[in-house]
Amino acid sequence: MTPALQTRPDVFDTVIVGAGVMGATTALFLARGGQKVALVDRQDMFRAASGVNAGTLTLHMTRAQLIPHAIRGREMWLDSANWLGEDVGALATPGLSMAFTEAEEELLRQRARVRQDMGAPIEVVSPKEAVRIEPGVNPALRAAAYCALDGHIPTYRVGGAYARALRQAGVTIIENSPVETITPATGGGYDVRVSSRARPVHGRRIVLSTGAWLEKMLGWLGYNIPIRCLINQLVVTETLPPVMGSVLSIANGLLSLKQFANGSVLIGGGWQGEGNIHQGGTRVIPENLRGNVRLAQYVVPRLDEAQVLRVWLGLESETPDAMPLIGALTPDDDAFVVGCVHSGFTSGPYMGRLLAERILGGNPDLSAFDPTRFSTPAATGPQS
């Protein structure tokens, strides 16, 4: 650290706004690459999507084009002891996606085919074979897509592990600090004004990794990209004797089902709740709770012994083409974005590492995720 930086504690090489998997991984690798990094979040770290998602590692539900990234992301999770500093409890399991009707079987085959083309080891298997792989499933299925490379993570363990790794790497963590404005500073870089500090936090460059809140912040930088906010429902049961050992889904992608080591079963799949990211607060839609849980019980009939312990909702962000935003926002290479990655938890650490690599001067292929593909920045962005 230079003496100048010591006397000006609020100046950083990179200020990252949004402390979820993407932002925190970028922060970690930038700090390890020698940068002075600040990581800012409106609440505590890992409390939005990254802390409350279903923890599914899946190639069935990941968008086909992101399969190579998801494979690398999954490897990182399984190897977290080595690069993050502690094992977060990721478990490799088989994954099965199932079809119960003719239409679903057709969809299943189509989705399996495009994923195979992108390098996912997915094959369609007979009902008998599916029941052999996962004895817990409803034998009424017509076909299943089998993937050897799925798995799951107890999501709750991830935030604490990142917090310890980031502190060790020397990242300055600024939590419970909603960002009020981001303005270009005279002499280069950006001033990030946060509610908790009188002086703005200055970054020679910034990274936006705020998930569902990206739309507003991209607007500050002059980008007008409509970002849809999904309010995904998750249901967890009380602990049960083992009823399943793989990650299960259905052909249209609207179910994720797994049993954790402690015996609780997590039911997800993107059924929607209600809520508003600006006003805050989310609520369960009872019809969607019933639908999601019925689907789970149909797929694993022994769930009829379960008790529903808790229902919650997590926010997922999606661009108009459902492809991620990763890369530079400015020709000067001083503002970047990472987010809107479908099934982003699976590939998240890899995406964050790629962006760090890019910022540190590497040249990873991020062409498919170019954030400038939707709009070019307005001449002067509104600042509010």
Added chain:
Amino acid sequence: MSSPDFSPVTVIGGGIAGATSAIALSRHGFPVTLIDEQPAAGGQIFRAPSPYARQTVPPNHEFSGGDALRQKLAASPVDVRFSTRVWGLSSTLTLDLIGPGGIDQLPPSTVVVANGATERFLPFQGWTTPRITGLAGASILMRNGGTLPGQTVVVAGSGPLLFSVAHQVLELGGKVVAIVDAGHRSDWFRLGAMLSLDPARLTQATRWMLRLRKAGIPIHHRAHISAAQETETGLLLTVSEMDHPERRHVYAAEAAACGYGLKPTTLITRTAGVQHRHDPAGGYLEPVTDAAGRTSRPDLYVTGDAAGIRGMAVARLRGLITAHAIAQDRGVISARTYETLTRAPRRQLRRLEAVSRQMLPLMNAGSAIPTHLQNETIVCRCERVKAATLRSAIEAGAEDLNQLKAWTRCGMGPCQGRMCEDSARGLLTAACGNTPEEAGSFTARMPFFPLPLTAVTGTFAYSDIPLPKAAPL
């Protein structure tokens, strides 16, 4: 006066406050639904006794008062739904219910929350043995079940329930080995002076204290159970003095009953999004209400102990006043009629409030205990989270209860943190120096208690499931 609005009112909780309110609301002409999880009205204090308890427990004010309340309710047009619990609610106050007929919903209505209090528990080494119960649980077992928790009992914790439970043990022929009170002896004398304002409580307290003294029961003040060890015949309990931790007393007993005062039950009010505040005297979170139980939402009222712990006599008055306030807010009665109807209860309330508020520090006397938690002690029983795990998460940067929950699973289990929240908050505020407000509360989640999965799903075919459109390829 605008034209009266007689749309339905739903009362959650059939204790003294809720049942009184429901009866008064129906007299004003409102269609009233009363929901209660027990098979009969009465709440905690007026809980309907089992037939066995009616034979074994000497006749008392709680039985007769409860019977009178149940008769009045039965004679009223209130639509009662017993053995029914609220497991969730929407932003418009649609209530999700589960009862004898399975899952049901009640359309939006004006809601009166009268779901009373929850006992505060503070853990110690070995507390998870089944021989240790809460004070409230022990009281229900004895008063309503006619059964002792053990022949010999150590009664520990804080607040008036301590002496009530000790008295109940004697009444059923059991032996109280010791009374361990977190409060200061002088706190009780101060309360005694105040009780002249509440003669009914004074008489009862004097009777209890005389009987306990006559039985020669050792009473430790400023003390708490610091460890429990199971033996073949029962428990060995270590009692530590708060101001002299080196002074220890060991008692053998078949059972221990332990509780550190009451706190309002806030799952429903927090989910409904009304304003809450931390009451420093009570050491708990309570919904912000006016004297009539109005909250920051015009369609939601809170009455009885759910609005702040004040006890049975206040609960009845509050229930009555809330009902009249709703009648006034709905244009059924004029402001002047409201004044007339509530003049006497409001005057009584003011007098009793002073005494009740004096009880709060007594109930909260154990607030410093969590800071002395041993690392090996389990704080969250549901998820078996130890104090050491919480302390290391706090060291890693968890600064509020929800971050602590996310990182350790403390409070994620079936009880939603009812047992561990106070001690987790105590650890947080002691370690980070933040206030109880900053430490916050565990986010309330639906369902409020575990639901059988089949109650949610019911009978269905695959084609009944409204599958949303497929996720992007």
